[in-house]
Amino acid sequence: xxxxxxxxxxxxxxxxxxxxxxxxxxxxxxxxxxxxxxxxxxxxxxxxxxxxxxxxxxxxxxxxxxxxxxxxxxxxxxxxxxxxxxxxxxxxxxxxxxx
Numbered sequence: 001x002x003x004x005x006x007x008x009x010x011x012x013x014x015x016x017x018x019x020x021x022x023x024x025x026x027x028x029x030x031x032x033x034x035x036x037x038x039x040x041x042x043x044x045x046x047x048x049x050x051x052x053x054x055x056x057x058x059x060x061x062x063x064x065x066x067x068x069x070x071x072x073x074x075x076x077x078x079x080x081x082x083x084x085x086x087x088x089x090x091x092x093x094x095x096x097x098x099x
Contacts, residue, residue, distance in 0.1 A: 019046050029083050
């Protein structure tokens with residue numbers, strides 16, 4: 001199994017053309033070819049102030065954010081499951097997704 005992802009500073013900013021804010025929680029796992037991540041985004045300011053969203057994304061092996069769909073297999077699921085144990089709010093919201 002691949003090692004845990006290198007931690008990135010939290011919170012840290014994100015920005016979309018409709019608004020931005022902070023990544024407040026992140027579960028990530030270093031897989032063989034990429035680093036899948038599940039992030040809890042909290043918007044700041046404007047009409048989306050206080051809104052939370054979940055982003056499914058990945059980083060390349062050099063740690064650069066990728067703007068492509070995240071694709072994971074069973075090994076990555078195990079790693080992400082372990083990483084989610086450190087993200088209580090993100091885990092709570094994801095449980096709502098599968099209930």
